[in-house]
Amino acid sequence: MFKRYVYFLLILPIFVALLSCNGKTGDQNKRKQLPNIIYINVDDLGWKDTEVFGSKYYETPNINQLAQEGMTFTRGYASAANCAPSRACLMSGQNTPRHGIYTVANSDRGDSRTRKIIPIQNTTVLKDSVITIAEMLKAIGYNTGTFGKWHLGEDPRTQGFNVNIGGGEQGNPGAKGYFAPYNVPSIGQGPNGENLTERLTTEAISFMEDAKESPFFVYLPYYAVHTPLQTFKKLEEKYTEKGGDEFQHNAKYAGMVETVDTNIGRIMSFLKEKGLEENTLIIFTSDNGGIRDVSFQDPLRAGKGSYYEGGIRVPYIFKWKNVISANTKSIEPITNLDIYPTLKEISGSKVSNTILDGISLLPALKGGELPDRELYFHFPVYLQAYKPKTDQGRDPLFRTRPGSVIIDGEWKLHHFFEDDEYELYNLNEDLGEQHNLASKDPEKTEQLLRKLERWREEVGAPIPVDPNPDYDHEFEAEKIAKLK
Template sequence: MIRLLIFIIGISLSNTALAKPYKKKCPNIVFILIDDLGWKDTGYMGSDYYETPHIDQLAAIGVNFDQAYAPAANCAPSRACIMSGQNTPRHGIYTVGSSERGKAHTRKLIPTPNTVTLADSIVTLAEALKEAGYVTAQMGKWHLGDDPCTQGFDVNVAGSHAGHPKSYFSPYKNKDLVDGPDGEYLTDRLTNEAIKYISQQAERKDTPFFLYLPYFTVHTPLQGKEELINKYRKKGGEEGQNNPVYAAMVESADQNIGRLMDALKNVGVAQNTLVIFSSDNGGIAKISSQKPLRAGKGSYYEGGIRVPLVISWPGHIPAGKTINTPVASMDVYPSILELCGLKRKPKQPLDGQSLVALMQKDKPLKREALYWHFPIYLQGIHPVKDQARDPLFRTRPGSAMRMGKWKLHEYFEDGALELYNLENDPGEWHNLADSLPGIKKELHDMLVKWRFEMNAPVPDEHNPAYVAEKE
């Protein structure tokens, strides 16, 4: 008992000691993550259909990364990478649920088994900040376990293992969210909770806060406010971006981000708040086209993994700057640690790199390439609009990488390689693997070496249920 008491006191003193040196320079942090928002689903990224003036304004006062990537092409693995700072082979979360997606007789290989919960041994971003003296809150979609309060958060609103809401209108049927008045809109409600939390924390001037706000929107089911749906029905759009319900959801997200930014100003903490805005993966191709990028959520072509990313902190990060360097959402974790002046890093590998010197001084990143690994299957949604390699799956087992302007895909079922020059062909329609064998080999050698270093599993066992003629 005495040992336990000494241990608890020691941990408490350790946390206090960590927090003291940084309190004056540590910003508050608001991390806004929209679910399934595509790279081109905002005005500042080029859409003429979706109206996002508040998100556009956030981009105008911060740094916009126009070649930012999700670390995975769908929800759970991407969020696991963001929260851990680690690539998928380290935590084993490759997809949502089972890795055996699609019909068994169309799968040539036995895929790598999937992990569905982020291990407690992994130090999340929230845990790293909490150790440094932050108070932490999660409001919205967690998707990495049953209770985010076991993974570094002091407060949880609506977060669980669930990947999407049962309804965007109250009653929500969410055990972690008390229902509001009938018809209350979920995106509005989460913002109300966030504003309340910000107002409470603003009074604690000596304690910085970390608010992780992963909105459920714009994930299916598609449900928007009727007045906004009617607005977009009248407005109309172009082919691929003309769904009025989805557009209504995008605008509701934008309106609430505007409310959130106003709240930061109203309580006097805007100048000392780091705001990060992004999406967990590309948009669903059937719902919103990312043209000129190919495909969408679930695919490792550009439309499935390219995402919006904005980072803003007045006086510390340049305003209105656009960076073309390829970066990844895993970079957020080490970037936050550096911006907060936290020199004590978690005792685990971080695969992301800090973007601070790139943002502040245009200093190039040290890494050679970005990598993705997906030893699993993910069934198709629409045989044509998915723009996948074949009509049955958005993803078959494989890996991908990007180095400079070059992008390489490898598929484990047949050993095929695809090579693209993203400068000339951002849509990845012209495979150069046969015409540029030297570049293909260089990149493939790097990809194989990376997999070896990461101990990334490569499925090679034949699926006895596979029937070629029935594909």
Template sequence: MRFPIMLSVAFMMTLCSCKQQTNEKKNTKPNILVINIDDMGWKDVGFMGSEYYETPNIDNLSSLGMVFTNGYASASNCAPSRACLMTGQWTPRHGIYTVSPSTRGKSQHRKLIPTKNTHTLSKRHTIIPEVLRNSGYKTCHAGKWHLSDNPKAYGFDINIGGGHNGLPKSYYPPYINVEMEKGNSEYLTDLIMEKTIAFIDTIQKPFFLYYSPYAVHVPIMPVDSILPKYEKKTPWEGQGNPEYASMVDNLDRNIGLLVSKLKEKQMFDNTLIVFTSDNGGLYGITKQKPLRAGKGSYYEGGIREPFFYVFKDKIKAHTKSDVPITNLDIFPTILEYAGITNTDLALDGNNLSSILESKTEILERSLYWHFPIYLQAYNKSDNENRDPLFRTRPGSVIRKGDWKLHYYFEDKGVELYNVHEDIGERNNLAAVNPEKAKELLMDLEEWWKNTNAPIPQDLNPEYIR
């Protein structure tokens, strides 16, 4: 009789062990990986339609989740977009509107005195890594930070190469303005990934990784081993710079290494992955046809981004959504999947879990952009801006449904587009549809009040008509 009793006890112990493992699996917090590429345009990847750049690893990763065809950055250049992502708040709430200063371009061409720009993110804001670290996460920043001198003062346990600088002075050593310990790799994007993988190898608890490599921001410095492949390729739809293409290709390779490491460590299935870019592609280096303009502009080419979410068993693979979303939505969505509810944060984005899990297909709200400053053009002879002198002049933008309105403070100019029918923003409908223009402008004015958005009004005495 002893053997059956021992067998029964062993069976019960195994059952309890399995039950315990199941409960542990249910209670395990997901890892969080946010991939925020620098200056990657809407069509700079294969999964969005590029026939010039080759991004097989990113394309494959996108296929494992939900791709958003109407994904936006909350600003059209680096620092403000990153501040919005980290705080989950519109630009008027943190005051970072550009890379300092706000008086960019010649003074005689600026009619108004622009709003003063905030250069460093205020510590009064509670940002993603702080909330996650307080909830038991190990937090790591890898690459470009751009919001302060040291991301470790803002909730990151580990900092790999991040500082106040917005770009490296060189992708090859010495990097000059990027502090990095030496490794086996030389090209900066490769070295950042080498250090990132070392972090993954040592992690023993749920992690938050903000992977934001300096690539593919200028300086355009090719990866020599990849360059010949693109020198032989035929340009396509305004994409044909082989040096830039080699940087995109190398970035894709590194993301492939990161995904492989997560799978090797059996972490991939329990990791929420967000992929996006901080603003549009640098017009002239790369184009996003049929989108108009590029980085620094509030036409679609400056703010619409490649954007997807992946989370196995939560987000169905091979899905797409045309719901307009923004990088402001990343913060509240992370909180949902991390199971963090006891916060009093005032976030301007939306939790996207119901969209991601296909419980709903609609998210009714307006999106806003506010840019009360000037940003000079860098190529007067080849641009699609409102005028050749500036990528944008002071103004605000609202998207509501399929409609998008641009408002300019200098001349009270209004542009109205149906971006579903006219994604290239070529046909200004403000004159033929004044009621819709009035509706959106009224919504925009209400938003200014709610966010205390600064409106530049003082005339510049140096302005020459």
């Protein structure tokens, strides 16, 4: 009996160690089975600014290949029409009223004498209390890195990223910022003349090479193709000689698009060379519509900063070999609010203490359908004109005045708060939003308005109502007349 007892004491530590080892091995195996995720966000890339979506001027062979190997969504939307709110929606999985980031910087943009109401105060930093996509993935073993524009606070490492290269508060790379010496934070200087897009790609590839034992989440929010427009001299010369058409003809911008495309090709080649292609999901998109004065998106109306289609409709491509069928298209309406719940389902994360306003796209990615639903947008602030002659806004003073939007199937309703006015469009028949049907179809207008009001109540969306004492009707009318 004594001998058996001694023997038990001797083997007990070995047995416990084996159990522990088996547990660690199980966890490691589970981590290795999780797909790597690469989210490529091209700043201010318009819906039609790649060959895949219709451009005949910009050359994007690698994005073409990505589409041929994956699925494109033709009715994809950003959840907001400009940079910071769209990124906040992506990272939080929550619509603008929940996090309070509606625009960039202050909400009282434009001349005070032309604003009829006092806008809702804007928030500029995503609260640390928000559980971001990065935090959700990091909690289950992902190695997380961001390479490029953050625009939601000082340091994305407080929001779940292990590595931050180039991300901070700023929304663009600054004057001459696309070539070293750089003006962006936390990147370290490269040799003079090094290109920022190329450098960020190199850093992302290096990160992926080092992430051997864990799945990785690479957030690659390029600063390109945001202004200031800068490109290689040889590319500018190439596109100047090529020429364009009345909609797309800016040679510097074309060069920036091609540089992004080239670097996406580098990422795709790296994945294939390292045997990572089959276990990596790539998502390609933009954070909002393109700047109309730089690149027209016709037939879409307007551009960045507007809640007409040109400001919120963006390209989406998803590639995941052997999961997503190659060279497929979907007409399902989606937004970047859907990315969080999609990655949550794919990764098997059990995070439950956060509200998500989107839905998982996995059924559509596997060839199925998504449930019918409405898409909502809320912008209770002002955004002044970029170029009054080309913006195609509701008036030449603002790209957007305070309002909300609902998209329900082929129908789209704009509700403008200043005068309680409405614009109703059938996107199947009028994608350019030129023919307002609100007065012709009051029943449909009322139906959509009721849905919009229920949603605003549900999410606590603030509506500005206080009149602006600085407003001057005569001054506004005179200024509009001069710009028309």
